[in-house]
Amino acid sequence: MKKLSPKNYEEALQQLEKITESMQNNDLPLEEALAAYQQGQELVKYCQQKLAEVEQKLQVFDHGELKELKLEGGE
Structure with a gap:
């Protein structure tokens, strides 16, 4: 099988789907x-x-302060 180096996430995902x-x-x-x-x-x-x-x-900005975005519920 020919080994391909992905250029980005989407390309890697396509290669993975083909495999x-x-x-x-x-x-x-x-x-x-x-x-x-x-x-x-x-x-x-x-x-x-x-x-x-x-x-x-x-x-994200929270009251003028830059904070990490926390996603809840597995989003």
């Missing part, structure tokens, strides 16, 4: 399925890292 689809359809021989799984794991880590970065950047 998942090909693995679910049993389109890959065992060796390629293992490589696809490993690439999928790397893409998952990349996406988690990007989401964590965005979460850290989310801030």
